[in-house]
Ligand SMILES: Nc1ncnc2c1ncn2[C@@H]1O[C@H](COP(=O)(O)OP(=O)(O)OP(=O)(O)O)[C@@H](O)[C@H]1O
């Protein structure tokens with residue numbers, strides 16, 4: 069080949085390589101940016117006076133005197149709103165029956181929404197659910213609720229050929245001429261005084277218990293559940309994986325049975341994770357009966373099966389990559405096979421083995437399907453680790469899915485969901501980073 | 517090539533080039549006794565090879581070798597590449613056991629004990645027969661742990677005793693002064709020559725009777741090579757050393773006796789001085805004068 073052609077080929081290959089890397093970096097940014105931005109909303113947001121009251125009552129955090137004083141100010145600002153409502157309620161009693169019937173329904177909606185926004189009226193009986201005891205704790209939700217109060221959503225179906233068209237109808241028009249009419253303008257103008265938003269950092273989101281189906285509080289039960297499941301899985305997968313790997317690499321030889329075994333292990337790595345989940349239910353819970361129902365133990369075992377092929381393959385590679393000379397040196401000093409493995413081969417294979425373990429840990433932490441039937445529940449308190457033997461637990465991946473699809477008020481807890489996603493992503497990224505660092509450090513130690 | 521074919525025909529079977537007396541168990545007697553200015557007779561033969569053959573599958577790598585390696589002397593094994601030197605050496609501490617298709621025939625004994633009888637405890641044997649490899653192969657551990665490795669696996673755990681052994685072995689291997697202040701450092705940080713001496717120290721630490729060295733200096737620069745050779749000279753008299761080398765000068769410098777292998781067969785065995793000055797066999801002469809190999 070001519071020098072010119074060769075140079076050109078080299079250059080174009082370099083260009084393609086750089087392009088590929090830039091594309092990957094871009095897609096990573098596009099993927100991670102919303103996760104980080106939205107997830108950050110769970111930790112840093114504008115909290116209202118309701119948030120501070122709730123924090124004081126549920127978690128005992130915050131300056132009680134200050135919160136009381138602030139609540140009094142908010143109460144003062146809310147006074148006119150309540151007065152208008154009372155005036156309208158009186159007015160309603162004296163209306164013509166037809167009009168009254170129409171406006172009563174409309175008013176009930178407004179009243180409920182104001183209850184959502186501000187919490188129970190002073191003097192009203194305390195609702196049982198915590199979500200009824202407090203108003204909107206977050207400024208973004210405050211604004212959304214306010215919007216609902218100010219405008220009624222209607223759908224215009226007059227054109228049958230098309231989908232209904234959404235129309236926002238100001239409620240001040242609906243209540244025009246009544247005592248309630250000025251309420252809407254007042255609420256809109258005074259909302260900051262009424263809710264008193266303030267920038268809040270809530271790093272305890274990670275470590276707080278969750279209240280009322282994630283309406284309030286943090287994600288500690290999920291964190292803990294994920295932690296138990298992932299480390300529990302490693303408890304089973306690591307010893308089993310390393311022993312299998314050492315057996316395959318050092319003892320098994322090359323019989324047909326062994327290559328069949330290898331093929332099986334490789335295929336196992338390709339089995340869809342939902343199949344592992346069903347297997348876990350059918351085998352660990354229904355057949356073996358490690359627990360009477362879902363439990364962290366059963367989930368860990370299922371996850372262990374899922375990551376086992378990875379651990380075995382990577383550890384076997386690592387063991388095979390240990391220079392023969394180490395083995396010969398140990399043998400020539402009179403070390404038996406077992407001794408050689410424990411004192412020379414495994415330490416030298418450690419970087420590879422550890423990397424596989426840490427990456428598997430990330431995988432086990434993030435897998436959803438295997439734990440649906442075996443370990444995860446949507447709502448639960450943090451469990452102590454001995455309870456993990458017989459009890460299910462919430463866990464991040466499953467609860468992300470659950471909050472997104474099955475929660476009764478998805479919009480109100482979006483921030484929790486994004487917070488969980490961010491936490492999980494950061495957790496896995498950190499684990500992988502640890503893997504890289506650990507690997508580098510041990511390799512350096514081994515290289516001298 | 518003609519020479520090679522002849523060699524096989526003439527010497528293919530049985531022991532060659534060794535005087536009748538030398539094959540009697542007991543003492544070996546070699547004609548010229550002034551090499552190294554000390555008598556070699558009267559040395560007890562330690563390793564006895566009798567019609568010993570090693571096969572990889574069906575191919576013989578060592579064929580019918582018969583000779584006696586005397587105690588506490590340095591015996592060099594020379595010969596062209598692929599002639600079975602390493603194979604023979606590795607047969608002495610049964611490192612060939614690691615190779616699945618390898619088998620042996622004939623007799624090889626150490627100190628009166630047949631090395632290939634079923635009763636042999638291979639671990640104990642390898643404790644008696646230390647080995648130093650062509651490429652320095654310290655473990656990726658600290659200098660101390662490298663030397664202490666052997667004693668430790670043989671049950672020594674007393675820290676003080678271990679420290680003594682490590683110091684003694686490193687001194688014996690002429691490495692102590694260079695590493696005494698950094699015993700905790702990783703052994704892979706040492707130079708190649710230091711690593712090789714460390715490997716010798718590591719082998720010495722289990723107090724073997726025999727030291728096998730397979731081209732111990734071939735991966736080293738001339739200065740390190742010289743140090744290794746000095747070391748061998750120092751260890752002579754204490755250990756029975758069998759050294760494989762491609763370097764004729766080295767063999768001549770360090771060894772008392774020399775065995776010349778050619779295509780798996782032992783062509784000639786005798787005192788180094790005699791082999792290098794008055795070889796009995798044509799092939800030996802051709803090889804040491806550099807006509808082939
Ligand atoms: N593991 C093995 N499997 C099969 N054949 C082998 C194996 N090791 C060595 N041989 C063969 O046995 C013969 C002798 O090899 P050996 O390594 O003993 O030679 P050597 O004299 O040490 O050579 P060198 O000077 O190059 O080290 C060679 O033909 C070699 O190809």
Ligand SMILES: [Mg+2]
Nearest residue numbers: 601602603730
């Ligand atoms: Mg060799």
